[in-house]
Amino acid sequence: MKNRILSKFDFILIACVLILTSIGITFIYSSGINSDGILVSNEYIKQSIWTGIGLVIMLSVALIDYRKIYRYTPYLFAAALAVLVYTRFFGRYVNGARSWIGIGDLGIQPSEITKIIFILFLASFLDKNYNENQRKRFFFSLLILILPMGIILLQPDLGTASVFLPIFIFMCFMANVPVRYIMIVILSGFLTIFFTVLPIWETEIYHGSIPIIRALTNFRLRMLIIAASLAVTVAGILGQIFFKKKYFYWITYVFGIISFSLLASAGAGKVLKPYQIQRLIVFIDPSSDPRGAGWNIIQSKIAIGSGLLRGRGFMQGTQSHYRFLPQQSTDFIFSIFAEETGFIGGILLFAVFFCILFRIVYIMKQTTNRFGYLIASGILGMFFFHFIVNVGMVMGIMPITGIPLPFLSYGGSALLTNMLAVGILMSINNRRLDFKVAL
Template identity: 60%
Template sequence: MKFRFFEIFDYVLLISVSLLVFIGIMFVYSSGVNSSAVSVSNEYIKQIIFACTGFLLMIFFAVFDYRKLERLTPIAFILLFLLLIYTKFFGRYVNGARSWIGIGNFGVQPSEFGKIIYIMFLARYLNRSAETAPLKRFFISALITAGPVLLILAQPDLGTASVYIPIFIGMIFTAGLNTSYILFIILTGTLTVIFTVLPVWQTSILQKPIIILSVFTNPRLRLIVSATLIIITMIGALGLLFYRNKYYYFITRFSGSTTLALGASILGGKVLKDYQIKRLIVFLNPYTDPLGSGWNIIQSKIAIGSGGITGQGFLKGTQSHYRFLPQQSTDFIFSILSEEAGFVGSLFVFILFFIILMRIIFIMYTTKNTFGYYIAGGILVMFFFHFVVNVGMVMGIMPITGIPFLFLSYGGSSLWTAMWATGLLMSIRFRRLDF
């Protein structure tokens, strides 16, 4: 029995994750050291506690048969809804969003844990709906996704909400849904972001009016355009119904996507604050607001650039120790790592993450259980999206969205979520031959 217990663990995952967590603790400690080489923060102590409890969480879910969780996921999903609603009205504000609940100094972020619950619930539906009509399967999957996303956006927490969308796309792709549905979602999402940021881009970066953009600022003109798009969509749908012509198909898809994006952008403009929207575009030219929204990117790029090949040395970084970097223990932890460990240290972290992603793909292709396959697919996308967006954000080539670097960034909620996901992956791998 003892030998079988140790067989449960995937040691490739375990070693890679352990190294990342250890590196994270090191640089969380470094982020709390000031220019006089004095530690002014106890975040590293909390991170050690988070890591220890996170490993216990990982062990529990690795040992537990994940298949038994399938029947519990509807209850968990309902509880997630209730928690997100409670958080919206009674949660505490952190960084401009009411997304935390807790007592005293202890707080958790339900939307972080919600990612795993959402993945398992969607995996359950996709597993049980294999015989359902593809379009119906797509719409129900989209409704499952829309619930938590809208509640998280209402907080408003754009960064966390944005993680759910690629997870949704990745999971319906692994479920074999029509690629055209996925392209429709990508097109609608892209247009929504563009339509939402264009008015702020016009006033903050371009700083001069453009007549065509008045459709996003003039309510009457916006109503006319929306009505026109709806009519075009209806005509295209009728043409497709009666003539089955591919031109009507493209007209319907594009006009329908544009209509939805325009409506979503109106909602986004009302829910999101201007500074949140500005973060989505200021990376294009951070010097338009160097002391405001552009400050984070400018200081992060300076830190990364000053690291060079081998870095300035542990605890010898200047940007972090002179407190130029904001959120340096959380969202911008990679900036400190790059400054003090350089390209070599960053490459080592990249390799560890690459190993984890490759291991998840291996688990996906070796498991015979479809429920486990979908869960692993969702976790793969979640890990990949967090990695790409956070690294891109601190390098100044992607918008600042407040997405942490999993396993490295300070914070119990994100670390526990990542460890929970790792435990599930180990459980799936160990039972990969069981249906």
């Protein structure tokens, strides 16, 4: 009996999680020490408690047949959306976003657990409609993406909302959704960011006027271009209907993406908070505001660089203990780790993360259940994006988005969500040879 239970656990994943959470608690403790060597924060105690709860959740979920949730995913998704709407209007403000609910000091971030529910529901939808019309399948999947992402953007929590995109892309690709449809999301995202950043770059960094960019800053010109692009899109649609020519499809495809991106960038300019716009500016040029919004990136790069090969030693970092790094136990935990353990420590940390990613790929290759396969692909996209963006952010090669480093950053909601994800992965791996969904 004991051996049967033990066989249900993936000890490679468990070992990686224990290593990362132990490192996280250790360096959250280090971040709480000030320049006089006095502990001024009890965050490491809370993180230890959350880790214990998370491990229980992870191991418990590993023992449950994940396939039994298949029929309930629509109800879970509807409930998650309802909680997100409630949070948008009645939640508490934390770091500029109304994204938390709770009582007193106890609170959760519903958007974190929504990521897992989104993965489960999208996996069930893509599996159930695997042989349906691909265009219809894609656009219904897109609606599933837009609903939670849109509500989270209204909180506004740009960082958490952005995580849904790579999850969606990974899952659609693995579900054999045609690449040309997936590219609609990718190209629309990049063009929206590009059209949003250009006017900011012109006014805040270039400090001049460029005629071609004026179309994005002048309201009338922008509306004229959007109207023209929409007209070409409609003409392309009509051309497909009446003439059945392939080139009309690609006209619709290209100008539809441009039209959406122009409209979305106009909306982004209205929705983005001043501090979020400032983050985009300092990403392009940190020296534009070295004592303000650019401070985080500059100090983080100094901390990472000062670690050199072997680091300054545990609790010997200057950037964290002299409080040069804001949010050092959450978004910038890697900066502290790199300063105190150096390049060698960073490489070892990377190795553990990539071990998790490769293990997920192995589970995907081994499972014969498409529902489980798609769930694992979504979790892979989530972990990969969190890791790449957080590390890129603290190194100054990606904008600051407030995305935590999985298993290391301080925070209960994110940690419990990640533990839950690993538990689901173990459940999939344990039932990898079972083809049918258990209803």
